[in-house]
Amino acid sequence: MEIYKDNYDILLASIAAGAHWYLAAFFIETKIVVVYDSLHYPIPQIFTRLKSCIESVLHKQFTLKNENNNITLQQNGYDCGVHAFRNAEEICFHGECKLLVPYYAEAERARAREILRRLKDKEITDLWVPHxxxxxDYIDLNKPTDTVAEEVSVVKDDSDIQSIEKTFAQKNIATTVV
Structure with missing residues (x-):
């Protein structure tokens, strides 16, 4: 892999450890890496491997810096991905994270969905989505639905077929075993 320093200033990497999302930002010029965690958990073990890989590719050593006091603390057990997304956005536009006060979790999640939809549909050209x-804000846009496809195909050799069929039967979803 060939990476040229002149192409970027910051390298962002999302990290999923268990069911929790973190964001790592490698600041190329200062050789500092920051792991942003909305729950302020200890840095996951996988980060050490990620850091080693990035250092070997870039031929640079990064110093870990803790800046969790500069990011908004998550107030529930399921918005870590939205926080990571929002922190990445702050880094891209401002070069750093900042506390988001007040933080409206539902509106931020809806805004993230709207940004992803607009990016997918190539609707964002030069104007970004307002904060x-x-x-x-954004709550009535692009709401996820609870509808499930009418039919789900399951591979016959899968050991979980019975539990999947049982779960789908409880939800009145048709299954086809292949």
Whole structure:
């Protein structure tokens, strides 16, 4: 892999450890890496391997810096991905994370969905999506649905077929065993 320093200033890497998402930001010029964690957990073990890989590819040694006091603390057990997304956005636009006060979790999640939809549909050209200002921003846009496909195919050799079929039967979803 050939990576040229002139191409970027910051390398962002999302980290999933268990069911929790972190964000690592490698600041190339200062040789500092920061792991942003909205729950302020200890840095996951996988980060050490990620850091080693990045250092070997870039031929640079990075110093780990803790800046969790500069990011918004997550108030629930399921918004870590939205926080990582939002922290990455702050780094991209401002070069650093900052506390988001007030933080409207539902509106931020809805805004993240809207940004991803606009990126997918190539609707973002030069104007970025405005920041959340209230509890109700973006809430009515692009809501996820609870609908499930009418039919789900399951491979016959899968050891979990019975439990999958049982779960789908409880939810009245048709299954086809192949």
């Amino acid at each position: 959340v200002q209230s509890d109700f």
